[in-house]
Amino acid sequence: MNDVRNHLDVEIQDLLDGRLNAAELRRVELHLADCERCRAVRDALGRVRRSVRGLPPAAGLDVLKREIVERLEGEPPRIRRLRRFGVAALLAAAAILAVVLLLASRRKDLPAAAASDFDQYTSRAFSLELATGHPELLEGYFSQRGVKFPTRVFDLSMMGYRLIGGRVHRLAGRTSALFVYRGPNDRTLLCEMFEGLASELPAGAERRVHNGIPFFLYRRSGRTEVFWPEGRILCVLVSDMNAEEVVQLAFAKAVKP
Amino acid sequence: MTAPDAQAEEKRRRFEETALPFLRAIHGVAWRLTHDAEEARDLVQETYLRAYRTFEGFRAGTNCKAWLLTILYSIFVNRYRKKRRQPRTISIEELERQFPSQVESAGPMDRLSDRLWSDREVEEALAALPEDFRSAVLLVDVGELSYEEAAAALACPVGTVRSRLFRARKALFVSLQDYARRAGYRAPTRTP
Numbered sequence: 487m488n489d490v491r492n493h494l495d496v497e498i499q500d501l502l503d504g505r506l507n508a509a510e511l512r513r514v515e516l517h518l519a520d521c522e523r524c525r526a527v528r529d530a531l532g533r534v535r536r537s538v539r540g541l542p543p544a545a546g547l548d549v550l551k552r553e554i555v556e557r558l559e560g561e562p563p564r565i566r567r568l569r570r571f572g573v574a575a576l577l578a579a580a581a582i583l584a585v586v587l588l589l590a591s592r593r594k595d596l597p598a599a600a601a602s603d604f605d606q607y608t609s610r611a612f613s614l615e616l617a618t619g620h621p622e623l624l625e626g627y628f629s630q631r632g633v634k635f636p637t638r639v640f641d642l643s644m645m646g647y648r649l650i651g652g653r654v655h656r657l658a659g660r661t662s663a664l665f666v667y668r669g670p671n672d673r674t675l676l677c678e679m680f681e682g683l684a685s686e687l688p689a690g691a692e693r694r695v696h697n698g699i700p701f702f703l704y705r706r707s708g709r710t711e712v713f714w715p716e717g718r719i720l721c722v723l724v725s726d727m728n729a730e731e732v733v734q735l736a737f738a739k740a741v742k743p
Numbered sequence: 744m745t746a747p748d749a750q751a752e753e754k755r756r757r758f759e760e761t762a763l764p765f766l767r768a769i770h771g772v773a774w775r776l777t778h779d780a781e782e783a784r785d786l787v788q789e790t791y792l793r794a795y796r797t798f799e800g801f802r803a804g805t806n807c808k809a810w811l812l813t814i815l816y817s818i819f820v821n822r823y824r825k826k827r828r829q830p831r832t833i834s835i836e837e838l839e840r841q842f843p844s845q846v847e848s849a850g851p852m853d854r855l856s857d858r859l860w861s862d863r864e865v866e867e868a869l870a871a872l873p874e875d876f877r878s879a880v881l882l883v884d885v886g887e888l889s890y891e892e893a894a895a896a897l898a899c900p901v902g903t904v905r906s907r908l909f910r911a912r913k914a915l916f917v918s919l920q921d922y923a924r925r926a927g928y929r930a931p932t933r934t935p
Contacts, residue, residue: 496906526849534915535884538865609817
């Protein structure tokens with residue numbers, strides 16, 4: 487154990503995890519053949535690795551599996567059920583409803599769509615197009631990508647929220663500038679800006695006014711969404727952090743047009 | 744059965760076939776992240792429901808377990824971490840400092856045999872690791888993700904996963920040797 491040669495370090499772990507290429511493997515094995523100290527480290531780390539990997543599963547998995555299947559069966563299908571109309575009647579009804587649905591969808595879909603964007607981002611269903619911590623770079627990117635309205639990417643660093651990046655997105659059928667922050671304890675805060683009016687928001691919001699600006703607060707399934715208008719632009723912050731934290735961030739960053 | 748019903752049924756069937764085989768690994772990570780049976784169940788159910796809702800975004804042929812663990816870790820960080828009671832964690836630097844001497848004092852049989860540490864001791868040593876380090880071990884060793892997949896789930900560079908894993912395993916060895924020593928185990932006398 488008094489070997490004074492250069493000992494291996496994290497390469498021993500790479501060996502155990504099968505991450506060495508042929509040349510590296512040969513070099514590490516040659517060293518191990520002559521070095522008792524590094525063999526001891528390999529054995530120690532290998533034993534830890536085997537012990538963790540060999541831990542038994544927790545009890546009750548069958549019950550949990552059944553509960554998951556039951557909840558999946560309770561999930562509503564995304565496609566609306568069609569009534570048993572004839573084709574002609576169905577087409578006629580569809581034509582009549584088309585305009586109504588078009589208008590109604592703009593009213594009722596915004597909070598649901600923003601919440602869905604949050605879920606999809608946090609489950610990596612889509613990724614950011616530009617990773618940057620600089621608001622001005624992201625604003626330039628939105629402009630270059632053809633976003634027709636002025637965007638205002640907030641600097642929340644003083645509040646402990648680090649800009650991660652953004653993307654040009656679609657929210658309920660309209661172009662949206664979407665950007666994301668990572669907050670204290672790695673919390674995710676998603677912001678979207680898009681053309682719209684507060685009157686398009688559905689009923690059920692908790693309305694608050696701060697500095698003369700109206701805010702519309704929705705709390706659904708553990709998520710908080712705060713909408714506010716800035717001229718012809720609607721802004722929304724979405725997060726599953728504490729609701730008041732989201733509200734305070736919106737209060738701090740909203741401006742009167 | 745109407746066409747939408749059939750489509751929903753087909754989606755559910757495909758999802759269950761694809762995702763449910765990983766329940767053991769997903770629950771194993773959830774339980775060791777939360778240290779609470781009820782929270783772990785909720786976290787796993789929420790993970791599967793969110794995955795189901797975004798199943799259209801999952802690319803067939805990619806690693807479903809990595810995708811599920813990414814969702815799970817994201818939910819954990821955003822929803823459970825803050826309200827969770829923080830377990831007492833050890834100083835990883837202090838344990839790393841002891842690693843060379845602990846390895847040297849361990850006899851060959853000690854290093855090769857896994858019988859000296861019980862599962863309970865391994866669980867306790869894991870629970871005492873700081874969360875960043877424990878997460879790396881859980882995703883790679885319990886979840887059996889590659890470093891690259893773990894890095895994507897943790898939203899950090901691959902090198903960070905490699906480093907945290909290395910440091911965590913060294914710390915675990917020292918902690919577990921301490922358990923063994925306190926339980927009365929003595930390393931065999933080494934022959935010259």
